[in-house]
Amino acid sequence: MDQVFRALADDTRRRLLDRLHEQNGQTLGELCEHIAMTRQSVTQHLALLEAANLISTVRRGREKLHYLNPVPLHEIQERWIDKFERPRLRALGDLKRRAEEAMSDQPSYVYVTYIASTPEKVWDALTDADLTAVYWGHSNVSDWRPGSRWEHVRTDGSGIADVVGTVVESDRPTRLVATWAAPADEGDPGRHSRVTFDIRPHADIVKLTVTHEDLNDEGELRGISAGWPAVLSNLKSLIETGSPLPQEPWLVPGR
Known part of the structure; x- marks a missing residue:
């Protein structure tokens, strides 16, 4: 959890997670298009997110695709939110559902x-x-x-x-x-x-x-x-x- 909270404390890393929530399965180049910093800096941020298990990567040919992994966020929800606010905030559990249309029109x-x-x-x-x-x-x-x-x-x-x-x-x-x-x-x-x-x-x-x-x-x-x-x-x-x-x-x- 310490790694998760450290990763979430940075605004750039939160924006990268937002981008993957909007469209999962993006390449480094696609993520860099919306972040005003060098590819090297974005790569370092992605490495920290992956170390915290907030994202996962899958190789597709020469490309490396990045996917949001909501499991740590769900664990935060269950430990610090759900037990106090379950009726009103149960919708946060929907973060487990991930849909991406990375390489084709078919979801994965x-x-x-x-x-x-x-x-x-x-x-x-x-x-x-x-x-x-x-x-x-x-x-x-x-x-x-x-x-x-x-x-x-x-x-x-x-x-x-x-x-x-x-x-x-x-x-x-x-x-x-x-x-x-x-x-x-x-x-x-x-x-x-x-x-x-x-x-x-x-x-x-x-x-x-x-x-x-x-x-x-x-x-x-x-x-x-x-x-x-x-x-x-x-x-x-x-x-x-x-x-x-x-x-x-x-x-x-x-x-």
Whole structure:
């Protein structure tokens, strides 16, 4: 929190966050257009925001895209605001919802979390059918080789897959990329979205970045924006404590 408050204390850094709130997924050049200072100075400000986990970055070809990460702001809200003013200020929770139209007209979603674990354990938690069944309510089933099919199968014994796709990249334990579609849309490439899991060591912990892109519309973005934080919070709890959250977060009233 000390890093977060130091980052927010500077007007330039607050304006950079405002710019990303208005339009997420901007390059350094795009951000510099609205800040009256050198690229080097803007880069230094962005580095401080990234160190405070207020922004995350994703490489797209030669470009480095910057995304607002509202998780620390949400934690400030819960600790110092919500417990006093929850009825009137609940709308601040909407900062969890991020929509960006960076490289195309299709919306995308980026979520970053930090987990006290190893990259190998985080990888296994994302790909092991038994582990995903514990915290996700579905089993992720595949051999996880590039080009292989994967399925998101219900754990009620029905064998129904609610999501299917193809493994695009598989580099254990640092990067996994797969397409994502409803079974009815499997034969229509235009209805596929794409999920990337970047798993990076971060000192003694792990930085997990989930990027869900090429979403079909704002309605799908809203669903993804509510789903990923719940699933990844449950994953984090399972890895760090040995148990998922006591309630399935996607079933908590009001969320």
